[in-house]
Amino acid sequence: MPKKTFFNLPSQKQNFIIETSLRKFASLNYTAASLSQIVKETGIAKGSMYQYFEDKKELYIYLVNYANDMKFDFISEEAEPQDEFFAFYRELIRAGSLFDLTHPLISRFQLNVMQQPAAIEGENNSELLSNRLGEFIENLIHTAKEHNHIADYIDPGMATFVVNLQTMNFFKYLNEKYNLALEKNVENREYPLPLPMETVEMEVDNLVKLVEVGLRWHNN
Amino acid sequence: MPKKTFFNLPSQKQNFIIETSLRKFASLNYTAASLSQIVKETGIAKGSMYQYFEDKKELYIYLVNYANDMKFDFISEEAEPQDEFFAFYRELIRAGSLFDLTHPLISRFQLNVMQQPAAIEGENNSELLSNRLGEFIENLIHTAKEHNHIADYIDPGMATFVVNLQTMNFFKYLNEKYNLALEKNVENREYPLPLPMETVEMEVDNLVKLVEVGLRWHNN
Amino acid sequence: MPKKTFFNLPSQKQNFIIETSLRKFASLNYTAASLSQIVKETGIAKGSMYQYFEDKKELYIYLVNYANDMKFDFISEEAEPQDEFFAFYRELIRAGSLFDLTHPLISRFQLNVMQQPAAIEGENNSELLSNRLGEFIENLIHTAKEHNHIADYIDPGMATFVVNLQTMNFFKYLNEKYNLALEKNVENREYPLPLPMETVEMEVDNLVKLVEVGLRWHNN
Amino acid sequence: MPKKTFFNLPSQKQNFIIETSLRKFASLNYTAASLSQIVKETGIAKGSMYQYFEDKKELYIYLVNYANDMKFDFISEEAEPQDEFFAFYRELIRAGSLFDLTHPLISRFQLNVMQQPAAIEGENNSELLSNRLGEFIENLIHTAKEHNHIADYIDPGMATFVVNLQTMNFFKYLNEKYNLALEKNVENREYPLPLPMETVEMEVDNLVKLVEVGLRWHNN
DNA sequence: CATGAATGAGTCTTCATTCAT
DNA sequence: TATGAATGAAGACTCATTCAT
Numbered sequence: 001m002p003k004k005t006f007f008n009l010p011s012q013k014q015n016f017i018i019e020t021s022l023r024k025f026a027s028l029n030y031t032a033a034s035l036s037q038i039v040k041e042t043g044i045a046k047g048s049m050y051q052y053f054e055d056k057k058e059l060y061i062y063l064v065n066y067a068n069d070m071k072f073d074f075i076s077e078e079a080e081p082q083d084e085f086f087a088f089y090r091e092l093i094r095a096g097s098l099f100d101l102t103h104p105l106i107s108r109f110q111l112n113v114m115q116q117p118a119a120i121e122g123e124n125n126s127e128l129l130s131n132r133l134g135e136f137i138e139n140l141i142h143t144a145k146e147h148n149h150i151a152d153y154i155d156p157g158m159a160t161f162v163v164n165l166q167t168m169n170f171f172k173y174l175n176e177k178y179n180l181a182l183e184k185n186v187e188n189r190e191y192p193l194p195l196p197m198e199t200v201e202m203e204v205d206n207l208v209k210l211v212e213v214g215l216r217w218h219n220n
Numbered sequence: 221m222p223k224k225t226f227f228n229l230p231s232q233k234q235n236f237i238i239e240t241s242l243r244k245f246a247s248l249n250y251t252a253a254s255l256s257q258i259v260k261e262t263g264i265a266k267g268s269m270y271q272y273f274e275d276k277k278e279l280y281i282y283l284v285n286y287a288n289d290m291k292f293d294f295i296s297e298e299a300e301p302q303d304e305f306f307a308f309y310r311e312l313i314r315a316g317s318l319f320d321l322t323h324p325l326i327s328r329f330q331l332n333v334m335q336q337p338a339a340i341e342g343e344n345n346s347e348l349l350s351n352r353l354g355e356f357i358e359n360l361i362h363t364a365k366e367h368n369h370i371a372d373y374i375d376p377g378m379a380t381f382v383v384n385l386q387t388m389n390f391f392k393y394l395n396e397k398y399n400l401a402l403e404k405n406v407e408n409r410e411y412p413l414p415l416p417m418e419t420v421e422m423e424v425d426n427l428v429k430l431v432e433v434g435l436r437w438h439n440n
Numbered sequence: 441m442p443k444k445t446f447f448n449l450p451s452q453k454q455n456f457i458i459e460t461s462l463r464k465f466a467s468l469n470y471t472a473a474s475l476s477q478i479v480k481e482t483g484i485a486k487g488s489m490y491q492y493f494e495d496k497k498e499l500y501i502y503l504v505n506y507a508n509d510m511k512f513d514f515i516s517e518e519a520e521p522q523d524e525f526f527a528f529y530r531e532l533i534r535a536g537s538l539f540d541l542t543h544p545l546i547s548r549f550q551l552n553v554m555q556q557p558a559a560i561e562g563e564n565n566s567e568l569l570s571n572r573l574g575e576f577i578e579n580l581i582h583t584a585k586e587h588n589h590i591a592d593y594i595d596p597g598m599a600t601f602v603v604n605l606q607t608m609n610f611f612k613y614l615n616e617k618y619n620l621a622l623e624k625n626v627e628n629r630e631y632p633l634p635l636p637m638e639t640v641e642m643e644v645d646n647l648v649k650l651v652e653v654g655l656r657w658h659n660n
Numbered sequence: 661m662p663k664k665t666f667f668n669l670p671s672q673k674q675n676f677i678i679e680t681s682l683r684k685f686a687s688l689n690y691t692a693a694s695l696s697q698i699v700k701e702t703g704i705a706k707g708s709m710y711q712y713f714e715d716k717k718e719l720y721i722y723l724v725n726y727a728n729d730m731k732f733d734f735i736s737e738e739a740e741p742q743d744e745f746f747a748f749y750r751e752l753i754r755a756g757s758l759f760d761l762t763h764p765l766i767s768r769f770q771l772n773v774m775q776q777p778a779a780i781e782g783e784n785n786s787e788l789l790s791n792r793l794g795e796f797i798e799n800l801i802h803t804a805k806e807h808n809h810i811a812d813y814i815d816p817g818m819a820t821f822v823v824n825l826q827t828m829n830f831f832k833y834l835n836e837k838y839n840l841a842l843e844k845n846v847e848n849r850e851y852p853l854p855l856p857m858e859t860v861e862m863e864v865d866n867l868v869k870l871v872e873v874g875l876r877w878h879n880n
Numbered sequence: 881c882a883t884g885a886a887t888g889a890g891t892c893t894t895c896a897t898t899c900a901t
Numbered sequence: 902t903a904t905g906a907a908t909g910a911a912g913a914c915t916c917a918t919t920c921a922t
Contacts, residue, residue: 029250030252044903045903046896046904047895047902048905050897051902051903055896056897155430158393203378203426206378210375210382229884229885255908256912268911269888271884275913275914276913445906448905469690469691470689471692474890474891475893489905490892491896491906492908496891508917547918598866598867605826613818649813650818704882704883705882706884706917708881708882716918
């Protein structure tokens with residue numbers, strides 16, 4: 001958690017620090033992204049950074065949680081509630097993709113961060129890193145199971161894992177298939193990325209179809 | 221590609237270098253894993269390392285390909301050929317899990333590597349990194365589609381992506397669910413990891429069931 | 441150009457850094473003179489050096505320009521203006537020799553630097569290295585030609601080259617002829633070098649005589 | 661002096677080693693030019709190099725002497741003997757320039773070497789490095805003085821120094837004036853350098869005129 | 881005599897962090 | 902609270918030389 005000095009900053013400055021840091025951590029791994037570079041790009045004094053954040057790790061953890069929250073909040077607002085599980089799941093994926101398309105910096109950062117298990121040594125990271133989307137999906141699955149939207153022979157833990165995995169990686173699929181060049185665009189600050197919403201919708205349908213029939217309750 | 225000096229080494233020494241390097245890159249990201257440390261642990265002279273590999277990047281790429289090949293070869297031998305797609309997919313996952321359980325070092329390394337997009341800068345990595353398993357799965361899907369094992373409304377690219385994703389991440393699921401503590405076990409060289417094969421088989425069934433019904437051709 | 445950090449240093453410390461660096465670069469070539477050694481002799485932290493100068497090359501270029509400027513300024517002050525070209529040329533050489541005798545460290549450094557064409561690779565060095573003395577001499581020659589101090593059949597470019605060459609190397613001649621042992625004296629910090637001014641004046645006369653009659657307009 | 665193993669080599673191989681080494685030492689200073697690189701470019705085994713030469717220094721000294729001798733021998737053959745000093749001096753310069761134009765590799769090497777005082781530490785280099793051209797010029801001056809070709813008020817040591825200086829640097833003048841790009845041509849192995857002999861002759865005349873009238877006895 | 885692997889000291893440079901102002 | 906200089910450990914990598922085969 002950043003020190004209170006950080007939050008006392010004018011929000012414009014806060015955002016600038018966040019954005020610059022995100023960009024560095026988005027294009028380099030935790031170790032390679034250096035505070036020295038961030039500080040140079042930001043223009044703020046190096047000492048100041050240490051008045052805002054305890055150390056590099058704290059900054060990083062803050063960014064991860066910041067990104068997670070941004071995405072979760074966006075999805076929460078954008079996804080239309082649906083009674084039926086798969087309809088909602090579709091909304092989730094769609095909203096998530098929309099977020100990724102309009103927030104490529106954060107998206108790229110999350111892609112980079114996702115599986116850097118060794119980024120932060122000597123800490124039980126799960127305690128430091130929020131995963132609201134993951135928990136949300138977990139709840140969703142359980143509710144769906146109770147409502148009999150999901151076949152009863154499906155293991156909910158496994159279902160959660162699979163759905164979560166797909167949710168997190170769907171944009172990576174789009175990125176590769178449509179050559180969005182997320183990496184370069186982020187480094188050059190060229191965004192938003194151009195991909196018509198219809199294309200996204202179509203791909204979302206493809207995915208949901210694939211998942212839905214697999215999880216859905218049916219009798220044959 | 222390592223220099224021939226490396227391959228001239230007694231295979232025991234080769235393996236020791238590979239194993240030590242794998243362990244470092246398995247527990248730290250590309251940048252944080254330092255040649256100095258590897259060299260110190262190996263006991264060989266720093267200069268010698270550069271007689272074997274052009275530079276750090278070459279060592280890393282070699283390890284990635286080495287690990288991929290090891291896993292692919294293992295699966296190739298272990299998985300019983302099956303005419304039916306889902307039966308074969310099941311075999312694939314099972315064999316892959318078996319590999320992960322018996323080669324936790326490589327497994328952990330691959331988990332770490334998988335999504336470190338920015339590890340190696342300034343190179344078109346896809347040309348340097350083999351992905352035989354990925355290509356294999358791609359072929360599998362296409363064949364399955366031709367044999368009508370997969371519903372015709374399923375997008376093969378999407379199916380490949382999803383199946384590949386699950387194949388690569390399945391062991392991560394096991395690791396978390398059964399607290400295999402892959403990270404610590406690898407660092408302490410405590411393996412193999414204990415997980416009865418029946419448990420693995422059961423989980424494999426869960427996954428395949430989930431996927432199968434989603435992809436399988438059926439009429440309702 | 442050094443960073444402003446360097447110029448913010450107390451001038452005593454600046455001078456110490458300059459002198460130590462000059463000494464190293466004076467007795468070893470660009471590559472052999474190492475920052476590690478300089479830093480060790482200076483007593484400052486290695487990291488600090490990089491707060492003052494971008495890199496080794498920048499330090500070196502700074503020193504070259506520093507030395508050139510020192511000598512030029514000294515000569516500018518010391519040489520008595522003369523209307524007649526050869527009288528002025530004599531003053532130039534005399535003042536230059538005086539500088540060399542009283543600033544053996546810089547003198548030795550310049551001797552060492554002069555023809556190390558490949559010291560700094562990949563750069564158009566002429567843009568980075570000032571040559572005020574050279575330009576000054578070039579002007580001098582042209583003016584002299586206009587004033588008919590120099591025979592009209594003399595090629596001014598050639599004359600500039602020759603005069604420049606002699607100006608730069610005259611002290612080397614003294615050094616060898618009188619065994620000044622510039623090299624050792626500099627390394628041991630034993631200076632100023634002892635050579636009576638009358639001797640210098642005599643040698644200057646020898647040189648100027650040689651040059652003068654060659655360039656002067658005369659009718660035979 | 662190289663070991664006898666070197667001279668036992670087929671002369672083609674000898675020459676290849678010499679040429680490759682010359683090129684490296686021509687484009688980099690003594691320290692920066694590494695045996696490792698030379699050996700790699702030559703294709704011979706690193707150990708072999710140490711069977712031919714005691715160490716790096718011995719190779720370097722051998723090259724310097726080799727180059728000096730080559731140039732001296734060439735000039736000896738090419739320059740037409742002349743009774744009169746200035747006519748001979750003219751021949752010397754002309755032959756030297758011809759050598760430089762037709763042997764740019766050696767020429768560049770010599771330019772680079774000339775004033776690298778600190779190249780070889782801890783040795784009295786003058787004992788190791790031959791300077792036949794310098795001694796030749798010294799003799800020439802003394803003879804000329806005896807023959808009254810040179811004014812009697814001219815200091816012979818000074819005259820030797822000046823003439824030597826000009827002889828050694830004349831090609832550098834041509835190189836700069838006519839943009840011969842000696843550096844790049846040598847590194848790319850693009851030679852001989854194109855400069856018509858008439859141009860050279862003209863420039864030689866310019867220089868000799870300048871020197872001659874300055875040294876010649878005349879009565880005004 | 882040729883080979884080429886082994887060696888470890890030494891190179892330049894960057895880093896996260898501290899601390900005095 | 903902001904600043905930015907100071908620090909020295911550590912990184913990747915190259916080098917000249919040795920030596921066993």
